[in-house]
Amino acid sequence: MSRWMVNVRGNSFSAGSMDELKALAKKGELGGGDIVQPPGAQEWLYAVEIPELKASIRVDPMDGLDLPQEQSSGVSPIVKGIAAGLMALVSIGLWGYALSVKNSMPQADQLELIGKHGLSFSEVLVTGTGVELQADATGSSGVVAPLPKNKKAELLAKRGNWYKLRYDGKEGYAPVDSVIPAYYFADERTKLDYDPLYNPDKYVYVMNSSWMMPAESKQKNASIMSFMLQNDSKFGMTDLRIVAVLKDGTGGVLEQKEVPVEGVMAANRSEMVGTLLPASKNEQPRVMLTSDMMKLAETDDKVTSRWLDGVEVILPSAQVAEASVTLVEVRAVPPEG
Numbered sequence: 128m129s130r131w132m133v134n135v136r137g138n139s140f141s142a143g144s145m146d147e148l149k150a151l152a153k154k155g156e157l158g159g160g161d162i163v164q165p166p167g168a169q170e171w172l173y174a175v176e177i178p179e180l181k182a183s184i185r186v187d188p189m190d191g192l193d194l195p196q197e198q199s200s201g202v203s204p205i206v207k208g209i210a211a212g213l214m215a216l217v218s219i220g221l222w223g224y225a226l227s228v229k230n231s232m233p234q235a236d237q238l239e240l241i242g243k244h245g246l247s248f249s250e251v252l253v254t255g256t257g258v259e260l261q262a263d264a265t266g267s268s269g270v271v272a273p274l275p276k277n278k279k280a281e282l283l284a285k286r287g288n289w290y291k292l293r294y295d296g297k298e299g300y301a302p303v304d305s306v307i308p309a310y311y312f313a314d315e316r317t318k319l320d321y322d323p324l325y326n327p328d329k330y331v332y333v334m335n336s337s338w339m340m341p342a343e344s345k346q347k348n349a350s351i352m353s354f355m356l357q358n359d360s361k362f363g364m365t366d367l368r369i370v371a372v373l374k375d376g377t378g379g380v381l382e383q384k385e386v387p388v389e390g391v392m393a394a395n396r397s398e399m400v401g402t403l404l405p406a407s408k409n410e411q412p413r414v415m416l417t418s419d420m421m422k423l424a425e426t427d428d429k430v431t432s433r434w435l436d437g438v439e440v441i442l443p444s445a446q447v448a449e450a451s452v453t454l455v456e457v458r459a460v461p462p463e464g
Contacts, residue, residue, distance in 0.1 A: 130254060130307065132164040133157065134171070140277050141254045141307060145179055152183040159184045167315075248324055248461035250279045251290065251306040258306075260299030264289035264456075271299035280306065284366050284458040285328050291456070323360035327459040330360035333369070334397065338440075338450040353437035354452045356388075356416075357397040360459065364392040368456035369400070369414075371440045374449040381443045390416035391460060402435040414438055 131142040135157060142148050142163075151157035152174065159175030175181055246252060253274045262268035264286040274280060274294055280301075284291040289300040308325040310318050323330045336354035352371045358364050367388040373381045388400055403413040403420060406429070424430040438452075 149183040246309040255305035286456040348442040351437040363460035366458040376448040390419035
């Protein structure tokens with residue numbers, strides 16, 4: 128996503144193009160002393176330092192004084208001197224303020240300061256216009272709430288090209304390219320370091336998957352999907368959701384089941400996923416990481432006898448030729464502080 132970051136008198140926002148910046152400058156909403164950061168750049172620049180933008184910037188600090196024109200023979204040297212002095216003071220004030228704002232921006236090795244400047248690790252800034260929280264990650268199940276531009280929202284998870292967000296107490300999904308995460312304001316090295324927080328699906332994946340029909344199953348046509356999850360990041364991963372899909376010989380979907388996976392995956396670790404079968408009829412099966420089952424077993428020695436290695440999926444009547452498991456949603460655990 129190529130966007131310009133802008134800071135005008137302490138207020139930060141983004142612009143989608145040079146044309147948008149020029150329009151702001153022509154309207155007087157962006158001055159030469161305000162600072163901008165080009166897409167992909169690490170440094171902040173004064174607006175007047177950008178050649179394409181300079182011509183659009185209004186230079187009118189003295190417009191309100193209604194002074195005579197320079198060529199007028201009736202202008203006193205004293206008036207000229209006062210005007211020049213005022214011009215210099217205004218210029219110094221603008222540039223001095225811009226410099227103070229620029230110097231207050233967080234450095235790459237101080238990313239935690241982003242929270243003090245408006246964004247924390249678990250927040251994003253809404254940059255799109257007319258963005259709405261959707262009920263699901265397809266945009267076809269209704270609107271939950273509007274997401275006003277330049278407002279902050281809490282990042283809950285990522286699902287494909289959608290972020291799951293919380294805004295004003297409501298939860299829903301919004302397109303990834305309609306918001307900017309906190310690490311956008313950092314240098315390239317820091318962005319790479321913290322990328323798993325905002326793109327966790329790139330670092331967690333299914334491996335060693337297989338499926339079978341156990342002869343000892345109590346339920347007819349029960350199929351067991353066995354698989355592991357691998358976390359290749361330095362952050363813990365949680366709020367995992369997987370989808371098990373069964374297909375026929377033509378590739379048609381016969382059965383599809385989405386289930387949440389309990390637990391937090393440790394950093395740089397692979398782990399089996401299984402099902403804790405209910406102890407009574409009033410309980411539901413719980414799909415979870417093996418490590419979480421082991422924690423339960425420390426206080427309940429009967430847990431291991433109810434443990435099933437994998438996720439149970441009931442086979443349809445048609446012939447199943449292919450089965451797969453996919454991770455569809457995940458959240459990275461932000462660092463503390």
